[in-house]
Amino acid sequence: MKLSGVELRRVRMPLVSPFRTSFGTQAEREVLLVRVVTPTGEGWGECVTMADPVYSSEYTDGAEHVLRNFLVPTLFQLGEVTANLVTPSLARFKGHRMAKGALEMAVLDAELRAHDRSFAAELGSTRASVPCGVSVGIMDSIPELLDAVDGYLDAGYVRIKLKIEPGWDVAPVRAVRERFGDDVLLQVDANTAYTLSDAPLLARLDPFGLLLIEQPLEEEDVLGHAELARRIRTPICLDESIVSARSAADAITLGACQIVNIKPGRVGGYLEARRVHDVCAAHGIPVWCGGMIETGLGRAANVALASLPGFTLPGDTSASDRFYRTDITEPFVLEAGHLPVPTGPGLGVAPIPDLLDAVTTSRVWLSS
Numbered sequence: 001m002k003l004s005g006v007e008l009r010r011v012r013m014p015l016v017s018p019f020r021t022s023f024g025t026q027a028e029r030e031v032l033l034v035r036v037v038t039p040t041g042e043g044w045g046e047c048v049t050m051a052d053p054v055y056s057s058e059y060t061d062g063a064e065h066v067l068r069n070f071l072v073p074t075l076f077q078l079g080e081v082t083a084n085l086v087t088p089s090l091a092r093f094k095g096h097r098m099a100k101g102a103l104e105m106a107v108l109d110a111e112l113r114a115h116d117r118s119f120a121a122e123l124g125s126t127r128a129s130v131p132c133g134v135s136v137g138i139m140d141s142i143p144e145l146l147d148a149v150d151g152y153l154d155a156g157y158v159r160i161k162l163k164i165e166p167g168w169d170v171a172p173v174r175a176v177r178e179r180f181g182d183d184v185l186l187q188v189d190a191n192t193a194y195t196l197s198d199a200p201l202l203a204r205l206d207p208f209g210l211l212l213i214e215q216p217l218e219e220e221d222v223l224g225h226a227e228l229a230r231r232i233r234t235p236i237c238l239d240e241s242i243v244s245a246r247s248a249a250d251a252i253t254l255g256a257c258q259i260v261n262i263k264p265g266r267v268g269g270y271l272e273a274r275r276v277h278d279v280c281a282a283h284g285i286p287v288w289c290g291g292m293i294e295t296g297l298g299r300a301a302n303v304a305l306a307s308l309p310g311f312t313l314p315g316d317t318s319a320s321d322r323f324y325r326t327d328i329t330e331p332f333v334l335e336a337g338h339l340p341v342p343t344g345p346g347l348g349v350a351p352i353p354d355l356l357d358a359v360t361t362s363r364v365w366l367s368s
C-alpha cells in the first residue's frame with residue numbers, strides 16, 4: 001500500500017498512582033503515537049520509549065527525531081509499503097528498535113484493517129482471552145505494599161510481580177508470602193539493579209517459590225546471568241537483554257535464562273516478537289508478554305500477542321485502569337482475571353478522538 005503521510009503525536013497521560021522501579025519513579029506516561037495514512041485508511045502504532053533513557057538507551061524525544069528524520073522518509077521512498085518490508089527497509093539504521101517497532105505496528109495495523117484481518121489472526125492466536133498478571137511498584141512501606149497486592153488480588157489478577165531493588169527484595173517477598181500464602185503466583189523484577197556479587201542475597205529468595213526473577217543483572221551481562229543461574233534456584237527471566245530473536249537464541253544457548261519476557265517494542269515490533277516466540281518455543285522456553293504501560297492501542301496488540309501458544313505464563317497485560325483513570329481507547333476491563341483478545345480488523349481498537357485530543361501535547365504531519 002502507498003503511504004499518503006504519517007502523523008507523529010505526543011500524548012501525556014497521568015498515572016493513577018506513582019509507579020516506582022529500580023530506575024526511578026513515574027507519575028505520568030509520555031507516549032509517542034504513530035498514525036500512518038493510506039489512500040484507503042489509517043493505522044496506529046505506539047512507541048514504548050520512556051521519556052528518559054533509563055529503561056533502555058531509547059527515549060521519546062530521540063524516537064520522534066529518528067522517525068522524523070530517518071525512518072519515515074525511508075518508507076516514503078519505498079513507494080509500496082507492507083509491514084514485512086518495514087524492518088528490512090530500515091535495517092541500515094542501527095538500533096532504535098522501539099521507534100522502528102512503532103512504525104511497523106502502524107503499517108501492520110493499516111494493512112490488516114484494509115484486509116479485515118485482526119492482529120490476533122495475523123500473529124497466530126490460539127485463545128480468545130488471556131490470563132493477566134500485574135506489576136506492583138516499589139512502595140514506601142510493607143503495609144502499603146500488602147494493601148496494594150490485596151487490591152490487585154481482589155481485582156482478579158492471576159499473578160503478582162513485585163519490583164525489587166537492593167534494600168527492597170527479601171522483606172517484601174517474605175511479607176507477601178506470609179500474608180497471601182504460597183499458592184499466589186509471584187515473581188520479581190529487578191530491572192538490572194543487582195550484580196553477580198549479589199548472588200548470595202538473591203539466593204535468599206529461593207525459599208519463596210517464585211515463578212522467576214526478571215533481569216537481575218545489567219542487560220549486556222549475559223554470561224553473568226548464566227553464572228547466576230548456577231548459583232540460585234529461582235528461574236531467571238530476561239527482559240532488557242532480549243532485543244531480538246537472535247539474542248534470545250544466544251541467551252538460551254548460554255544458559256542465561258529459563259524464561260523470556262517478550263516486549264514487542266523492545267525487539268523492534270510485533271513481527272520480531274513472533275520470531276522471539278518461535279525461537280523460544282523451539283528451545284522449550286516459556287514466554288510471557290511484558291508491558292511498557294501502554295495505552296489501549298499497545299495493550300490491544302499485546303493481548304493479541306499474549307494469546308499465541310508459547311505464552312504459557314500470565315503477562316503484564318493488566319486492565320487499562322491499572323495505570324490510567326481514562327484510556328484513549330475503550331478501556332480493557334479484567335473479566336475473571338482475563339482480558340479478551342480483540343477480534344476486530346487490525347488492532348481492533350482505535351483512539352476515541354475527544355479523549356485523544358484531551359491528552360495530546362503535540363502533533364507533526366509528515367507528507368510523502
Ligand SMILES: CSCC[C@@H](NC(=O)CCC(=O)O)C(=O)O
Binds near residue numbers: 135191292316318
Ligand atoms: C516503567 S516500567 C516499564 C518496564 C517494566 N514494566 C512493567 O513492570 C510492567 C508495566 C505494565 O504493566 O505495563 C518491566 O521492566 O517489565
Ligand SMILES: [Mg+2]
Binds near residue numbers: 189240261
Ligand atoms: Mg522487566
